[in-house]
Amino acid sequence: MSQRLERDTLGRLVFKDPNGKMHTGVYPVRAFPITAPAAGLSIMDQSGKELWWYASIAAIPESELALIEEEMTAREFMPVIEKIIQVSTFATPSIWDIETDKGPTRIRLKGEEDIRRIAGNTLLIADSNGLQFLIKDSTALDKNSKKLLDRFR
Template identity: 50%
Template structure:
């Protein structure tokens, strides 16, 4: 869809409003990335309140700056996926256990319920889910420091 095929604004409640070329207006629109980790700027759907795709964007860079900014703001408020940069410590090698990690958003601790909470994504990435459902990304386990890799290997 081209940058001029729709108009995107915010209403007085801060929700995205999508106006289509045919004049139809859709409130509470949500942007959803097709490939949030592998290609975050390629392929994005604008989804209506009933879960149906209303518009498709091939690349965020194709959009007008104001529209792109609205979508990026909305995505930033919805997507919270810290990236693990270092595993400082684990409370034990039997789950559940507590992990102390350094992320791109600062240090944190979380409870890992089981090995199944670590998912393999398209190589080499991993996704680690804590007991509260927060997901942490390890973009490339081989890029971690030696100690972090050793601790992680005990769970893979």
């Protein structure tokens, strides 16, 4: 018997494990969502227990991958910062006006520790509301954005 992922009539993900047991309300979690999004993915139950591991996105059947991608789109909302327009002050807390791939917004940075280097030139910025913003490559930002960002690192 093999595992299977599907949606029930209420739109919840249901995972059928190799023993035939049905797990309702499961959710996918990437192992490395920023640095290696295609490298590994777990199917987790509602209590956070791993039910199944895919070593690679390529190992997931197409029909199930479509369901996983739909679910991930809702769970992995992480705007990408494309430009830093201005900051209210170079001390923290400060208010940042930014342009993201989702449009312009304003965030509040509580402290410099809210800017974390993930890998290479990739940065993760947490605003005061807990929302995560990604800078994929800080060296690719425009000159003004780099100048403003450098004041906080």
